[in-house]
Amino acid sequence: MKFIKDFKPGDRVADIYMCKHKQSATTKNGKEYYSVTLQDKTGTVDAKIWEPGGAGIDEFDAPDCIDVFGEVTSFNGALQVNVKRARKCSEGEYDLSLYLPVSSKDNDEMFRQLLSIIDSIGNPYLKKLLQAFFVEDKAFIELFRKSSAAKTVHHGFIGGLLEHTLSVTKLCDYFCTAYPALKRDLLLTAAICHDIGKTKELSLFPVNDYTDEGQFLGHIVMGCEMVGEKARAIDGFPELLKQQLQHCILAHHGEFEYGSPKKPSIMEAVALNLADNTDAKMETFTELLQNVTEPGWQGFNKFFETNVYQTKID
Amino acid sequence: MKFIKDFKPGDRVADIYMCKHKQSATTKNGKEYYSVTLQDKTGTVDAKIWEPGGAGIDEFDAPDCIDVFGEVTSFNGALQVNVKRARKCSEGEYDLSLYLPVSSKDNDEMFRQLLSIIDSIGNPYLKKLLQAFFVEDKAFIELFRKSSAAKTVHHGFIGGLLEHTLSVTKLCDYFCTAYPALKRDLLLTAAICHDIGKTKELSLFPVNDYTDEGQFLGHIVMGCEMVGEKARAIDGFPELLKQQLQHCILAHHGEFEYGSPKKPSIMEAVALNLADNTDAKMETFTELLQNVTEPGWQGFNKFFETNVYQTKID
Amino acid sequence: MKFIKDFKPGDRVADIYMCKHKQSATTKNGKEYYSVTLQDKTGTVDAKIWEPGGAGIDEFDAPDCIDVFGEVTSFNGALQVNVKRARKCSEGEYDLSLYLPVSSKDNDEMFRQLLSIIDSIGNPYLKKLLQAFFVEDKAFIELFRKSSAAKTVHHGFIGGLLEHTLSVTKLCDYFCTAYPALKRDLLLTAAICHDIGKTKELSLFPVNDYTDEGQFLGHIVMGCEMVGEKARAIDGFPELLKQQLQHCILAHHGEFEYGSPKKPSIMEAVALNLADNTDAKMETFTELLQNVTEPGWQGFNKFFETNVYQTKID
């Protein structure tokens, strides 16, 4: 398969791509055509269908995968695919992971590791709460495993939420060995649940955008409410334990200006905020280095607020 | 009755006061005694009971109202009551409003006005939601009407939450006439519910202090959750309407640094934030002026971040 | 009349528009032409006059209203009017309100309401001061009624200063009923005068831009000075009253970073700042909603510093 990032003017196109967007339009001369965005995991490209009446053209829509036949041209300095023919593909014809960004780590393996950490929780109420989400709630599990952790920044791919959650949880587990004052059951439960609100804040791929609920309430408040509901459904769940767990979730961004309505008041909330922040920064820098084309200085980076550099040791 | 603010060294004390605090202690010579704090609506004063064995002395505790007989002395520059005798009073012997700060406005009248505004709401779901709190939920109503709106700042008295809520709601109603783009049903419902989380954030008088839940979650998140629960219990309550209402509550402090996890995204949320802020500042300045003893400049005020002055017009 | 916002490539143009800008230029081939900006109340469009010698072409200049004959074309993705003929119109041929943004409210009616509020002021000195501006000073009255309240943000139209002033004053009047500690005469006088410096800070339409004086001194200091001068001209005007009134004007932006050299020290100054801020935000959101083309999320808004949404209730 020829990936979009390798397209050059003059190339023939004869492969399956995802249709990310399709809109009918009119030329200045009054002629109808379709403006389409094609996508694979390496990027997107504009495409035009100047003859909308052609076979199959009217049958597909975003986010179908379509078999495209056409030619790459250059228009106003940008590439454009002139689509001659297109056909909607049926599931099975293509490998979705070629068209959407996916975690490089094995989803099953990551989930297995998460379950094994849940198994290690000693406090019966916290364990029941985790099982209510990650063992019993099939709809939640499916959503959680597919979700990305962000729209644009770090972990913005399928499985990203699971990967980030597992990484933060392991970091917290390390903290528990290094700082014995931490209560492991509480901290690890909070780590596993800290971003579950993201399953509602962002819609799934290929859209991966903020939902209304996400914009109005945010994943912090939604996650806190989800934990509250599940806890209330568990007989005898201690009220104070629930509040401390919810507090960890509310405070996990660490500062008001990052959207936390409370600053961390207990040591576990401080630890969770540190682990979340660490994983975010390490993953962001890792993704940045993966996209380096020339070694050395990479210019100013908004997230790190300084010029960044690919470490050089020979 | 002689009020605490008028105590002078040498005064006889023979009246009923509230016992705010009672603790047994030991002098350097090993003698036991009680250290007590007495309170009325004008302030508090330290008191000592040097003969703990006396009649009635061991029978009362905070927050009982007690009939005190003793004398005012001065110790290290502060007043102290030397208590000779004390007796626990029974309800009916005293008027509680003499001992605790109470809104100067009539509680029944304020609540009647609130109910009449609820009556005027047209949207059936929002009206049902308000009735579920303010008509049907007796426990909530009792709490809501007694709560203060703050521990130390404005409206920190019994009935303060009701008074503040009514004032904000009326201000929002005025806004609706001045700015027709506002949706009155949504704005007034949000105004009435905006601080209901305070019924759980602060314990009732005479304690009037933050609860664990209040410190861990805060009234903004708790109020949002309370509204969510009641809405879910109403058949057919539109999901988007619920989210917009919850958003108004989450965003009513206006800025992240004031503890709102979201900034106002809809016009009603902006309006609610303005009304809440206005009532807070106007009431704070009003309370400040009520405590003025000398006209003119009152020195630096931390809330207003400047020197404040009692306006002079003759 | 065909409005500019409805222009499409290929359209004929044969209507009166305002000339906002006119400049002679030279093509690469050395040929002279005119570059012109046409304006009506719906927007602006570039225009070119390739044959400058034509009848009437040299006789008009900004800000004349001209009768244009030409054709709409598209150049580099933007619309452009190819002007064939143009003629300067005389007053009476056109309705100015079609070419400039004007308040949707009746100017006479608004001014009448303002005068009636002035009538209700009890303090003789403050009343005289207001009459000196709004009854006796004809030049000021003309300017005040035509001024906009801003170059780009809220109330940026003819009559905007009057509309904003009236709205803030009424809001302050409502505050006086809700918060009896406010001194109505002082607060309403300050509200009526708070932005009078804008009559000098911004030039009138169609220019509506900052004057030198406006940039060097700003409307806050200029308004304060205007009030000081008028007050000094009134026999016996109490010095302290003048200072408190000027203080309200100086402090009405509330914070140093918004250009107020003093923070509000008296309750009326606090109230004026709240009313001004409220009217600014409510009007800005109202204008924003008036320009909504698709309901729902409107994207990030710099003024409100968040994504904004058109409230949806069905």
Next chain:
Amino acid sequence: MKFIKDFKPGDRVADIYMCKHKQSATTKNGKEYYSVTLQDKTGTVDAKIWEPGGAGIDEFDAPDCIDVFGEVTSFNGALQVNVKRARKCSEGEYDLSLYLPVSSKDNDEMFRQLLSIIDSIGNPYLKKLLQAFFVEDKAFIELFRKSSAAKTVHHGFIGGLLEHTLSVTKLCDYFCTAYPALKRDLLLTAAICHDIGKTKELSLFPVNDYTDEGQFLGHIVMGCEMVGEKARAIDGFPELLKQQLQHCILAHHGEFEYGSPKKPSIMEAVALNLADNTDAKMETFTELLQNVTEPGWQGFNKFFETNVYQTKID
């Protein structure tokens, strides 16, 4: 004369001091007495007059200079003068400079230097403006020469305003030689006038405190208005020149948060802000070093926001 900073318990007091404050009070036993604060240029001390009826005791008040006979005692860890006799002195009996902080530089000489700089101004309008203040306005001159430049910080002594003004003006004169793009006439006029509002913002010694006008309006706005008035009184004073001069005064604090309603827009305003800031910091550090008792580290300094150190070079 024995200075207050040298008082020790047991000392006899028999000298003239200034009475800064006098208040009658009552002991717990109901006996009347006077509480007095005595001051000389080295500090202040509390004093009590237990026998108010004594000769001369009732005849003096703040800020008289009085001849005191008494004894220094120690009360609660602080010194207190037990006054036996006191007598109001008449002018001529004492040297006021012993009782109030005074500039160490000669007032006449400084003023002469200022006048000679005024003489060097070439622009006739600016020169006339300066003469209107510093040559013709006798009341202003007297006030200006006596004023301090601050209540507590740098130059807080009689003649401080003149000393600071002269120092800033000379610094600006140096700038003009180093940076030829500066317009000397404008910059020096602005420098000479930049703090004239302080003659109204602070009352004279011995009070040296903010006036009502000073608190409501501030010396920046008052100085701007004073310059505006004098300029309007000069026939033909160019409007734009007046605005630029006023702008320099308004912007001389450099930042909104320091009370300037405008940031510097012209090079002269930038220069004036730098000179004012430089003189403030250099004088503050100089006064700090004058009060050093032990060399080396002086602890945290709020103004410089760090630990400060007396430079050591041997």
Next chain:
Amino acid sequence: MKFIKDFKPGDRVADIYMCKHKQSATTKNGKEYYSVTLQDKTGTVDAKIWEPGGAGIDEFDAPDCIDVFGEVTSFNGALQVNVKRARKCSEGEYDLSLYLPVSSKDNDEMFRQLLSIIDSIGNPYLKKLLQAFFVEDKAFIELFRKSSAAKTVHHGFIGGLLEHTLSVTKLCDYFCTAYPALKRDLLLTAAICHDIGKTKELSLFPVNDYTDEGQFLGHIVMGCEMVGEKARAIDGFPELLKQQLQHCILAHHGEFEYGSPKKPSIMEAVALNLADNTDAKMETFTELLQNVTEPGWQGFNKFFETNVYQTKID
């Protein structure tokens, strides 16, 4: 031994304590005495020697350990030891660890672990650099192992610098397994060296205060310079490697406002900042919990900028 934190009025004192401070003074009656501060690892207490001529009294000074005989009294609400006799002890009579705060972890064991990590470094230049400090430089090693990591905050005890360094280094080692993009040799070398400047910034116990050099230059710049010197002494040490290592040290506080002259530009610098911050916060909270006397809410904590709470799980 009776520890200072257990002193009560009336107690006899007959033990060895460290003299932290000794100063001669004079009573109001002109009598000489000594004012002394005694210290053990649990705290400090004021002491007075009213008879300075006594045996041994004049022979000791801070920071000697002295054998004290006296009585605990209470003065103005604080404890005070009335010292009757005192004798300077010779080394060997006492166990220094009773008088100074010491890390609870074994110094030899910690240093052994650090050396073993150094052994694991693969890059020959970085390994040589570490050995130059931690194997060859005996004076440095002695200082490094005794130093505290702070004057007042976390790790402010003997061995604190070693404990903090080891903890940060292990955390970085964990990061290397979790985030493979990190260069372990560089990161661990930077972690081991990041605070070596503190050996010069703070003097050793019992003083443990900032040195002149520490205040003028700070441990960040001094540590950077120390690394630079050692690297220059190693033949062939790659210049770019040296710069990246120094950069990690300069940037390890993460933000300008925390005293880093550079923000982290390479992933290892980001990681080091995260590890340092994590260890600081976890240790601070751990020390805080160790000092808890009553469980639950601990009041407002300046470091964490919120009320803190001792986690409760039962």
Next chain:
Amino acid sequence: MKFIKDFKPGDRVADIYMCKHKQSATTKNGKEYYSVTLQDKTGTVDAKIWEPGGAGIDEFDAPDCIDVFGEVTSFNGALQVNVKRARKCSEGEYDLSLYLPVSSKDNDEMFRQLLSIIDSIGNPYLKKLLQAFFVEDKAFIELFRKSSAAKTVHHGFIGGLLEHTLSVTKLCDYFCTAYPALKRDLLLTAAICHDIGKTKELSLFPVNDYTDEGQFLGHIVMGCEMVGEKARAIDGFPELLKQQLQHCILAHHGEFEYGSPKKPSIMEAVALNLADNTDAKMETFTELLQNVTEPGWQGFNKFFETNVYQTKID
């Protein structure tokens, strides 16, 4: 010579220009060509060499000066030189100052003034230190005299570092006469050395860009280290004097957020910061005014954070 800023479409080009950048590229049709940037002291222009095989074309590279023959065309709204022939010039054929920005002041004269100030230093250690740099270290002197003081902002030209250093030093000398508490030897030495790290932070013209070392360490830390090394090489240089001098360099940006790891603790460090800031702002405004094409308002300026204006006095 025809300067680049005067190029117009259609112009013939036949002069020597500096080649700032040269890169070979391929057209869409597969044809090779060179993309070149030409530079003189008035600006830069893009150029294309469509026939790379021509005489001399392959022989030059950046930063050679080349004799160009070609034609100015316009492409996509920007100028472009179509190069027909080009020839590498040898030194002596051209005057380098025509191609690179150079200080308008005489380099020899400025350096002579600097040496004469060094001569006036009384303290023998500081004088030796200055001589070690500015008299004995030929490599440093050559670098120092050629360096610019910045990549983009003020003094960004050959000789800029010398010009800025001299100006700051003279300003400090003036401060010493105005504020006698300043130690002249220390302040002037610090002023002369404050930016010497820039000789390593920026590469020389024509590149004038940040070096790796510059980005990793910054001129503040590098300058501090350079001074430390030279001082250590001088026998008997007092340690405390070295630290105070290094402190002045570290603190000369005044605030953490401007990259200083220490805030000024001694009066000389405060003075140096003020002088550096003053020269930066005055030179920036001067350069800004030199580039004014239309008098009056110059639009918003990011450095001064406000609209700026060319002062107008007639």
